[in-house]
Every structure is written in structure tokens, then in C-alpha cells.
Amino acid sequence: MNIHEYQAKQIFAKYGVPTPKGIMVESVKDAVVAAETLGGPVWVVKAQIHAGGRGLGGGVKLAKSLEEVEALANEILGMTLVTHQTTAEGKLVQKLYIEDGADIQSELYLSVVLDRKLEMPLIMASTEGGMNIEDVAENTPEKIVTIPVDPAIGFQGFHGRQLAFGLGITDKNEQKNIISFAQKLFKLYMEKDAEMIEINPLVKTGDGEFLALDGKMGFDNSALGRQPEIAAMRDLSEEDADEIEAAKYGLSYVALDGEIGCMVNGAGLAMGTMDTINHMGGTPANFLDVGGSANAETVAKGFEIILKNPNVKAIFVNIFGGIVRCDRIANGIIEATKITDVNVPVIVRLDGTNAPEAAEILKNANIANLIVGDDLGDGAAKAVKAAAEFKGK
Amino acid sequence: MSILVNKDSKVIVQGFTGKEGTFHAEQCIAYGTNIVGGVTPNKGGQTHLEKPVFNTVAQAVASTGATVSMIFVPPAFVGDAVMEAAEAGIELAVIITEGAPIKDMQMAKAHANKHGMMTIGPNCPGIITAEECKIGIMPGSIFKKGNVGLISKSGTLTYEGANQVCNEGYGITTAVGIGGDPIIGLSYNQILPMFEADPETKCIVMIGEIGGDLEIQAAALIKEQITKPVVAFIAGQTAPKGKTMGHAGAIVSGSAGTAKEKMEALEAAGVKVVVSPADIGKAVKELLG
Numbered sequence: 001m002n003i004h005e006y007q008a009k010q011i012f013a014k015y016g017v018p019t020p021k022g023i024m025v026e027s028v029k030d031a032v033v034a035a036e037t038l039g040g041p042v043w044v045v046k047a048q049i050h051a052g053g054r055g056l057g058g059g060v061k062l063a064k065s066l067e068e069v070e071a072l073a074n075e076i077l078g079m080t081l082v083t084h085q086t087t088a089e090g091k092l093v094q095k096l097y098i099e100d101g102a103d104i105q106s107e108l109y110l111s112v113v114l115d116r117k118l119e120m121p122l123i124m125a126s127t128e129g130g131m132n133i134e135d136v137a138e139n140t141p142e143k144i145v146t147i148p149v150d151p152a153i154g155f156q157g158f159h160g161r162q163l164a165f166g167l168g169i170t171d172k173n174e175q176k177n178i179i180s181f182a183q184k185l186f187k188l189y190m191e192k193d194a195e196m197i198e199i200n201p202l203v204k205t206g207d208g209e210f211l212a213l214d215g216k217m218g219f220d221n222s223a224l225g226r227q228p229e230i231a232a233m234r235d236l237s238e239e240d241a242d243e244i245e246a247a248k249y250g251l252s253y254v255a256l257d258g259e260i261g262c263m264v265n266g267a268g269l270a271m272g273t274m275d276t277i278n279h280m281g282g283t284p285a286n287f288l289d290v291g292g293s294a295n296a297e298t299v300a301k302g303f304e305i306i307l308k309n310p311n312v313k314a315i316f317v318n319i320f321g322g323i324v325r326c327d328r329i330a331n332g333i334i335e336a337t338k339i340t341d342v343n344v345p346v347i348v349r350l351d352g353t354n355a356p357e358a359a360e361i362l363k364n365a366n367i368a369n370l371i372v373g374d375d376l377g378d379g380a381a382k383a384v385k386a387a388a389e390f391k392g393k
Numbered sequence: 394m395s396i397l398v399n400k401d402s403k404v405i406v407q408g409f410t411g412k413e414g415t416f417h418a419e420q421c422i423a424y425g426t427n428i429v430g431g432v433t434p435n436k437g438g439q440t441h442l443e444k445p446v447f448n449t450v451a452q453a454v455a456s457t458g459a460t461v462s463m464i465f466v467p468p469a470f471v472g473d474a475v476m477e478a479a480e481a482g483i484e485l486a487v488i489i490t491e492g493a494p495i496k497d498m499q500m501a502k503a504h505a506n507k508h509g510m511m512t513i514g515p516n517c518p519g520i521i522t523a524e525e526c527k528i529g530i531m532p533g534s535i536f537k538k539g540n541v542g543l544i545s546k547s548g549t550l551t552y553e554g555a556n557q558v559c560n561e562g563y564g565i566t567t568a569v570g571i572g573g574d575p576i577i578g579l580s581y582n583q584i585l586p587m588f589e590a591d592p593e594t595k596c597i598v599m600i601g602e603i604g605g606d607l608e609i610q611a612a613a614l615i616k617e618q619i620t621k622p623v624v625a626f627i628a629g630q631t632a633p634k635g636k637t638m639g640h641a642g643a644i645v646s647g648s649a650g651t652a653k654e655k656m657e658a659l660e661a662a663g664v665k666v667v668v669s670p671a672d673i674g675k676a677v678k679e680l681l682g
């Protein structure tokens with residue numbers, strides 16, 4: 001789960017990680033009031049969306065007067081921001097963060113991420129702040145310092161020294177400041193079950209202080225149960241409405257731009273089904289994993305969500321029952337045809353636990369448009385053919 | 394022969410008396426797995442599924458001589474359970490539970506390593522040595538005995554692959570579902586050499602997916618150490634980018650993570666890579682003749 005910059009900075013503040021002062025607002029009027037409260041003389045007006053690259057997209061701008069704050073708030077609030085991390089449609093800006101301008105002497109980069117290979121958190125830092133870190137890694141990898149921190153021992157003095165010397169910081173006061181900054185950031189990374197914290201840029205001010213000018217945080221979804229304060233920061237308007245609706249029923253759904261709706265159990269088989277359809281000349285309309293506890297109701301819901309997509313020309317139900325019982329899926333399909341108007345061909349392949357019972361149930365139900373697939377390859381081929389024929393009608 | 398577990402493996406179940414633990418332990422016993430008892434705190438001394446229940450893993454190990462534990466405890470307690478097993482002298486913990494916090498698994502795996510305990514999972518179907526020992530939630534009936542070893546990140550693709558192999562007239566030595574979480578126990582590079590060393594295994598099926606670079610590491614190992622034929626499928630060729638992977642995390646392992654890159658690395662290592670999971674069985678047939 002990701003959060004907004006202003007929320008990340010609220011967490012930073014609690015841990016004593018220095019940030020410029022700022023206020024989140026949702027209207028132009030409040031933006032001006034916020035700017036007055038902060039005092040100026042320079043402010044930054046920042047779009048709050050869950051994506052990086054906001055500055056380049058025109059969503060972060062400097063204001064030197066209250067009039068400019070008002071004009072910029074007017075311009076940015078309600079705009080659709082397209083960055084390299086959003087889709088081509090972009091994201092609607094509904095919140096602004098009005099922030100004090102900082103006295104920037106230099107820009108750095110600092111992040112804490114999980115290193116899957118080392119199986120521990122990794123602090124990454126670079127003198128090349130404000131740039132796309134992927135580009136830095138590609139072009140000048142020597143400018144990135146990486147420091148793995150074993151959670152069993154935590155952030156030690158030597159980690160701090162590696163960081164400070166790695167960034168070429170020689171002033172003792174500045175060394176003390178950057179080490180303290182990173183230590184606090186690591187503490188919050190661990191205590192809040194963060195998956196990723198990225199500060200780009202981290203700025204050094206004229207008096208040798210370090211400030212988080214930006215803040216991006218992602219959290220481990222599996223740990224949200226014990227992090228109620230973080231869970232409460234979830235902004236549903238930043239997420240896909242169909243994905244949220246599907247999740248309520250234990251379904252994992254991602255919309256794609258093809259024509260064959262897919263309903264599969266297990267993430268791996270779901271991806272494998274999409275790949276097979278693609279390989280046979282069709283295009284998948286979605287990823288949908290019905291999960292381990294699929295029943296008639298969730299299957300019916302899955303049909304409803306898939307059919308909301310007007311591009312869908314056929315639906316391929318591909319189940320290999322382990323924990324999921326095929327007879328329950330079969331009943332779900334029948335249920336779905338009663339509740340929802342399924343006007344496209346449905347190709348069903350059920351294998352594994354209780355597959356013979358399921359075949360019997362479907363046979364007796366006499367559903368129009370239903371085609372049985374013998375195995376994965378056969379089912380996918382029939383789905384591609386049926387979608388093409390349906391399109392031709 | 395087989396790898397890791399066989400009919401003589403003594404297995405306990407952590408989270409034995411819970412709904413999931415009970416259901417699957419029963420299925421495992423029916424399959425022939427030598428389940429010697431289980432652990433549920435405060436239920437020690439009771440009998441469940443005709444097996445003794447213990448309060449701690451240490452007591453269970455002392456009393457039964459168990460070396461393997463199948464873990465079904467709820468996600469919030471998985472880390473704790475794995476560390477308890479490690480300290481009690483368990484040699485292999487099979488972690489079925491889905492949704493364990495990543496931080497807990499980092500700590501638990503480091504502790505398991507320290508005590509020399511191997512782990513499989515979490516969030517996996519488990520391990521099965523065909524017609525001998527099933528430790529997990531897979532439908533046992535599809536795994537016929539044979540000479541193909543199988544390693545997979547995905548549960549249902551494990552079943553799909555095994556089913557195709559058996560439908561072609563071959564069978565399985567051992568199938569291991571390693572799980573798809575960011576922190577997992579045994580992976581390709583520990584299991585591939587075990588299959589290489591197992592005289593009964595003649596061919597290996599490896600199923601991977603997008604994200605991380607375990608498959609790339611496996612390709613390097615296969616090139617140097619594996620002489621047996623390998624069939625591979627990588628799921629997610631058509632998956633949209635950036636849907637699950639964190640932004641900054643992506644650069645740690647370079648640009649790794651796409652299906653295409655993994656497939657190319659495996660092909661370059663001499664692996665028979667199939668573009669659809671529907672072709673796994675046919676590919677095995679081609680290689681084994």
C-alpha cells in the first residue's frame with residue numbers, strides 16, 4: 001500500500017526526520033490560508049498523487065507571493081497529471097501540499113528498500129539527488145552507495161559512517177546530521193513495516209542541515225493488520241475501483257486491454273492462462289485470481305466484474321482445483337448466469353478436486369453459450385476462436 | 394529415491410488443531426505421510442486425528458523424533474513458529490500460511506539459517522514425494538510416481554505441470570512449491586542440485602514467474618552444474634509492468650524481473666523454455682523420449 005507525500009511527512013515528523021513545514025489542502029481558498037500560516041516568503045505548491053515524476057509533469061511549482069500560490073493552486077488542483085509512473089490517462093489531482101521553500105545548497109538521494117537477494121533492508125544513497133535514480137544506476141552506478149542493514153543488529157555507527165563517507169561528507173557537523181537522519185529513517189522503516197521509503201531529493205541546507213524535500217512510502221500489505229495508523233492512511237481514490245470491489249470478495253483483479261475475460265485460481269496459473277491466450281493469438285481482458293476460498297457467490301461476482309468491461313468477447317474459466325473445489329465453481333457459474341446477463345460465450349475448463357461432479361452439474365444445467373475445454377491448451381484455443389466468432393456477429 | 398522427504402520422514406504439524414491444520418493434516422495422513430503429532434499451545438496432552446498434541450515444538454521433537462514440521466499457524470504468528478521450530482532442532486519447516494509479514498520472515502529465515510534449518514515457503518502448496526509423503530495442500534491424486542522433479546513458485550501451476558507430465562505417461566519424483574513471496578526458503582538454486590544428485594530424477598521441470606531474479610540465478614547454476622534436461626515456463630509474459638513491484642526496489646537487482654529476460658537467460662543455459670504452460674507435458678516427452 002502506498003501513501004501520499006504529505007502522509008509520509010507526517011510519519012517522518014513523528015520520528016524526528018526533518019522536513020520543511022507544510023499543510024495539506026483540498027481547495028484553492030485553503031491553499032492561500034495555508035500559505036499565510038506558513039509565512040513564506042517562498043512556498044512550493046505540490047500535487048498529491050501516488051506517482052513519482054510530479055515535478056516534470058507540471059505538478060510541483062514554486063510561488064513567491066500569496067497571489068502566485070492562489071494562481072498555482074488554481075492551475076494544479078483538478079488537473080490530470082501524467083508522469084512516467086502514471087498510466088497514459090494520468091491521475092486527477094484532488095489534494096495539494098503547500099510547503100515552505102527550503103534553502104537548498106545541494107540535492108541528494110536516500111532510500112530504504114528490501115533487498116530480496118540479501119533478504120534484508122538496504123539503504124541506498126547518492127549525491128545525484130533530484131534525478132531519476134534508475135538513470136543514475138544505469139549511467140553512473142559508482143555514484144550510488146548501498147548499505148545492507150541486518151535487522152538483527154539494527155542501524156549501527158559503522159552503517160552511518162559508510163553512508164557519510166560514501167556521500168563524501170567531510171564536515172563533522174554534517175556527518176552527525178546525515179547519520180542521525182538515516183538512523184531515524186531506518187527505525188521507522190522497521191517499526192512501521194515499510195516496504196520502501198524514498199526521499200528524492202534529500203536536501204542539504206545552507207547551515208548543514210538535511211531535510212526530506214520529498215517523501216514516498218510503500219508498506220507491506222501483510223502487516224497492515226498490526227499497523228492501524230498506516231492502514232487508515234489508505235486513499236481509495238488513488239486505486240482502481242474494480243480492483244477494490246473485487247478485493248472485497250477475495251478476488252484479485254487487474255484490468256487489461258484485451259478481449260478475453262479470464263477467471264482462474266492461483267496467481268501463477270492466472271498469468272499462465274493469459275500467456276497461453278496471447279500465444280494462441282487472442283488477447284486477455286484481465287487478470288483474475290479467484291483465490292483459495294472461491295464459492296458460488298465469489299464466482300458470480302467475478303463474472304459481474306469481468307462483464308463490466310465492454311471489450312470482453314468471451315470468458316475463459318480455467319480452474320485446477322486443489323483447495324478450490326470444482327463443483328463449487330460450477331455452481332458459481334450457474335449462479336452467475338441467473339444473476340447477470342452473460343451474453344458472451346463462456347469456455348470452462350475444470351480439472352482437479354471434484355472435477356467429475358462439476359462436469360455433471362454443468363451438463364445438467366443446460367446453459368446456452370457454454371463450451372467445455374478439455375485442458376488448458378484446448379480451453380484457451382476454444383476461447384480465442386469463440387471470441388473471434390462473437391466479434392464477427 | 395526422492396529429495397528432502399520420503400515415507401520415513403517424521404512430520405509434526407504446527408497449528409495442528411485449527412481448521413486448516415486439521416483438514417490438511419487429515420489429507421496428508423490419508424496420503425500416507427508419517428505424521429507423528431502436532432503442536433497447539435495449551436492443548437498439550439490431548440489427542441487429535443489419533444496423534445498426540447504437544448504444547449511446544451521442543452516437546453514434540455523430544456517425544457516423537459520429528460525432523461519435519463508443516464506450519465499452518467495464522468500469518469501474524471508464522472515468524473514465531475518458524476523460529477521455535479529452528480531452535481527445537483527441526484531440519485525442514487514447510488510453511489503453508491499465506492500473508493506473513495515480510496519483516497517477520499526476514500527475522501525467521503535468518504534464525505533458521507543460524508540453526509541450520511531449511512525452510513520451504515511461506516505462501517506455498519508444500520512438498521510432495523509421489524506416492525510416499527505429502528506435506529502441504531496439493532491434491533495428492535495427480536502426483537503419480539515417476540522420474541520428473543518439479544520446482545514451482547506457483548501452486549496451481551505445480552498441479553497443472555504435474556498433471557500434464559503424468560498424462561504423458563511419466564510421473565513425479567518430488568514436487569516442491571517454493572512460494573512467490575519476496576522472502577522465501579529453499580529456492581531453485583538449492584533444489585536443482587538436489588534433483589541433479591537424485592538418481593531417480595531424469596528430468597526437471599522449473600516453473601517461475603515475473604519479479605525478482607531467482608530464475609536468472611538459476612540459469613547461471615544450470616549452465617554450470619546441471620546435466621539433466623530442464624523444462625521451464627515463466628508466467629507473466631503478458632502481465633502489465635509495475636503492478637506489484639515497488640519502484641525503488643526494482644533497481645536493486647538491475648533491470649531484472651521481466652519474463653522475457655528470464656526466458657532468454659534460461660534458453661541460453663540450454664533449458665527447454667515453453668511459452669505456454671499447456672506445453673509443459675509435451676516438452677518433457679520430447680526430452681525424455
